[in-house]
Amino acid sequence: MNNSHVSILELDLNALQYNVQYFRNKLSKETKLLGVVKAFSYGHDALAVSKTLQSATIDYLAVAYTEEGIYLRENGITLPILVLHAQIQNYELLIEHNLEPNIYSKKTLNSFLKSAKEKQCSHYPIHLKFNTGLNRLGFTKTDVEYITDILKENEQVHINSIFSHLAASEDANERDFTHTQIDKFKNIIEKVTKEFPYKIDLHLSNTSGIINYPEAHFDMVRLGIGMYGFGNETAETAQLKNIGTLKTIISQIHEVRPGESSGYNRAYIAKKRTKTATIPIGHADGISRRLGNGNGSVKINGHMCPIVGNVCMDMLMVDVTNINCNEGDEVVLFDSQEMLNELARKSGTISYEILTGISQRIARKIVS
Ligand SMILES: *Cc1c(COP(=O)(O)O)cnc(C)c1O
Numbered sequence: 001m002n003n004s005h006v007s008i009l010e011l012d013l014n015a016l017q018y019n020v021q022y023f024r025n026k027l028s029k030e031t032k033l034l035g036v037v038k039a040f041s042y043g044h045d046a047l048a049v050s051k052t053l054q055s056a057t058i059d060y061l062a063v064a065y066t067e068e069g070i071y072l073r074e075n076g077i078t079l080p081i082l083v084l085h086a087q088i089q090n091y092e093l094l095i096e097h098n099l100e101p102n103i104y105s106k107k108t109l110n111s112f113l114k115s116a117k118e119k120q121c122s123h124y125p126i127h128l129k130f131n132t133g134l135n136r137l138g139f140t141k142t143d144v145e146y147i148t149d150i151l152k153e154n155e156q157v158h159i160n161s162i163f164s165h166l167a168a169s170e171d172a173n174e175r176d177f178t179h180t181q182i183d184k185f186k187n188i189i190e191k192v193t194k195e196f197p198y199k200i201d202l203h204l205s206n207t208s209g210i211i212n213y214p215e216a217h218f219d220m221v222r223l224g225i226g227m228y229g230f231g232n233e234t235a236e237t238a239q240l241k242n243i244g245t246l247k248t249i250i251s252q253i254h255e256v257r258p259g260e261s262s263g264y265n266r267a268y269i270a271k272k273r274t275k276t277a278t279i280p281i282g283h284a285d286g287i288s289r290r291l292g293n294g295n296g297s298v299k300i301n302g303h304m305c306p307i308v309g310n311v312c313m314d315m316l317m318v319d320v321t322n323i324n325c326n327e328g329d330e331v332v333l334f335d336s337q338e339m340l341n342e343l344a345r346k347s348g349t350i351s352y353e354i355l356t357g358i359s360q361r362i363a364r365k366i367v368s
Contacts, residue, residue, distance in 0.1 A: 005363045007248040007281050011044055013052045014368050015241035019227045020056050022240060026210055031217050032201065034060035036224035038068060038084065043286075043355040044228065044244060045364040050077045062222060066090035069099040080160075082127055085137065091115035095124065100160060104129040104137040106146060116156040123158040128192070132184040133177065134167040141188055148195040161201040161220065162189055170208035170232035178209075182216045208232040229337050230351045237337050244340075245367075246333040246358065250277045250300070253320065253327055262317050263309030267293060275321045277305070279331050282314040286357035287333065288347040292316070296346050299332040299339075300325050 024033060035058045036042075041049035050061055050072050062082040063069045069081045070093065086094055086101040088111045094101055095115060103109050103126050116124050128147065131138030139147065151159065164185045168174035182204065189202050202218040207226035209216060228244075231237040254262070254276045262268040262276055279298065283289050287296075292311045297304040298318055305318040318331075334340040337351075344354045 005365075007285065007362045008246075008365050009044070009358055009362050010245040010247065010365050010367045011048065012241070012243050012245075012368050013048060013366055015229065015243045016049060016052055016227060017056050018241045019229055019243070020053065020058065020223070023207075023210060023221075023223050023226050026214070027217060027221065030219070032059035032203075032220035034058070034062055034082065034203070034220055034222045035227060036062045036206075036222055037072070038062065038064035038224075039356045040360070042224065042228050042352065043358045045366070046072065047075050047077070048364070048366055050079070054079050060220065066094045066097075066099060069094070070097050073097045073099070080125070082161075088112075092119060095119045095121060100125045100127060102127050102129050102137070102163075104131075104139060106139075106143065109147065109150065113150070113154070113156060121156045124156060125160040126157045127161045127163060128159055130162065130164045130185065130188050132164040132181040132188070134165050134181075136165070138164060141184070141191075144188065144191045148192060152195060158198070159192075159196060159200050161203060162192055163203045163222075164188075166204060166206060166209050166213075169206060169212055172212075178213065182213065185216075211236060225352060228355065230341075237341075240337070242336050244355070245335040246362070247335070248279055248281050248331050248333070250320075250325060250327050250329045250331060251280050251315070252278045253325070254278065254317075261309070264312060265310055268309030268317075273321070274308075274319060276308055276317045277320045277325060277331075279316050279318060280314065281331075281333065281362075282312045282316055284313045285359040285362055286354065287311055287316060288349075290347050291343070296343060299335070300329060 035053040037046050037050050040046045061079050062084050064085045066083055066086050069083050081099050083099050084102050091112055092115050129138045166181055185204050193200050201220050203220040204216050205221045207224055210221045229240045229242050256262055256270040256274045258270050258272055260270050281287055289311045292307050294306045297306045303323045305320050308317050308319050344351050
């Protein structure tokens with residue numbers, strides 16, 4: 001249910017394609033490209049993005065959960081889909097939809113083998129994840145023997161890839177740590193791959209890994225935030241194109257007299273005659289309360305207008321005293337990566353959280 005298509009996240013899919021090509025140019029011809037489309041493709045539109053990636057001949061997709069993959073399958077996405085955090089409870093559903101699980105522990109391995117047997121699978125693609133320092137999900141090096149003993153003779157599953165995930169690939173101060181992760185990964189894959197007669201793809205890098213560690217691209221890379229327009233530093237981001245524009249309109253304009261207040265808790269008290277505009281977007285839409293009280297601002301007719309008082313659940317008010325505007329005029333929350341990064345900074349977070357936090361009641365509209 002969305003807000004009558006007044007508040008809109010416009011999407012430029014040509015820009016998405018441009019960004020994919022930008023990263024593809026950093027890879028060798030043999031390196032495969034996986035597009036990460038979890039969490040509604042970072043808040044954009046999982047189906048529209050996946051369709052674009054499918055036509056851009058990307059090699060693989062990844063989602064976090066099984067249901068996200070089912071949605072793509074039911075809407076015509078045929079690319080292989082890695083499910084990064086498939087839950088044991090969903091394994092049979094996952095198999096029915098031809099989705100490929102991340103197997104990261106003895107428990108997930110044994111549960112999946114049980115489901116694969118029940119479903120009479122043969123050479124069903126799975127992906128083994130190893131922990132090399134993030135300490136989130138993954139087998140440890142000491143599990144290698146256990147895994148190979150079980151899988152060597154197994155006909156039900158096929159190891160499509162072995163992967164791990166970097167903890168601080170964007171951080172130049174953590175280069176030593178990242179190199180230990182890369183070395184640990186190399187050590188593990190050497191041990192596992194020699195036990196299997198077939199080729200297993202290897203992958204480690206996310207967006208900042210692709211940028212900062214070209215020596216660690218292996219057979220595939222997992223591109224997320226980069227294709228949505230954000231590199232790990234300003235210079236890199238400047239080379240990418242902006243995909244999303246979050247906009248809405250002015251609902252009402254108020255004259256607030258000196259001494260009068262605006263919004264909840266009377267957090268804003270006018271010192272002078274103030275004109276405010278009420279905007280139909282609030283903290284339930286992903287606009288943090290931290291942006292209230294002059295911290296954040298929105299763009300109206302080319303002018304930045306600070307938020308007055310507290311951000312409400314479905315609305316916020318901005319100061320438009322010195323600008324020409326009318327009810328119904330367009331309001332822009334962000335239309336560039338710089339503007340979104342500024343919102344993120346002032347909200348005390350990162351671009352990822354702003355993008356994924358844009359509520360589902362804001363309509364996504366493809367503009368090119
Ligand atoms: C989300 C995710 C990615 C993508 O990371 P970006 O920094 O957005 O490129 C890659 N790999 C794994 C395992 C992830 O969970």
